[in-house]
Amino acid sequence: MRGSRTGQPIMVLFDLLGRRWALGILWNLSVEPLTFRDLQSRCESVSPTVLNTRLKELRTAGLVEKTDAGYDLTEDGKTLFRHLEPLGDWAMGWAPTL
Template structure:
């Protein structure tokens, strides 16, 4: 349940999704996430670092090995949700 609580927070999954593209500095990640405020981004990064999903390196923030594995588990959910949305639009 702790994982679902973390993933359900505003911008958490967007940060994970964007870091899968590669490491990013704070500003680069903020630009990738477009509308995220610096306060929310900073808070989510701290939470994700505390959970061992994200780490800070010389290249910037990046997913850890467990973070990359988590992303791999989220991809099928993304596919499912797109199919679900299309089905709802047709109904």
């Protein structure tokens, strides 16, 4: 996994989450497991190549898994989302000030 040259876990995480569509995928999977097509539909402008690449990266990181129902968050993915969710709430209040 790319990331900080120093190997700091937070920098590796920020690198992963900063990639196109990584957060969008996590956000959409936080609601329910989704098939590749469903994820592509919800992430409107994502190309199949980028979506496939992000899913592989998120699976390698242990945040997403492939199940019979489609792609889903792992326990680590769910824990991460619980930490990210308050940022979404904060952003809703912040957006009108822009």
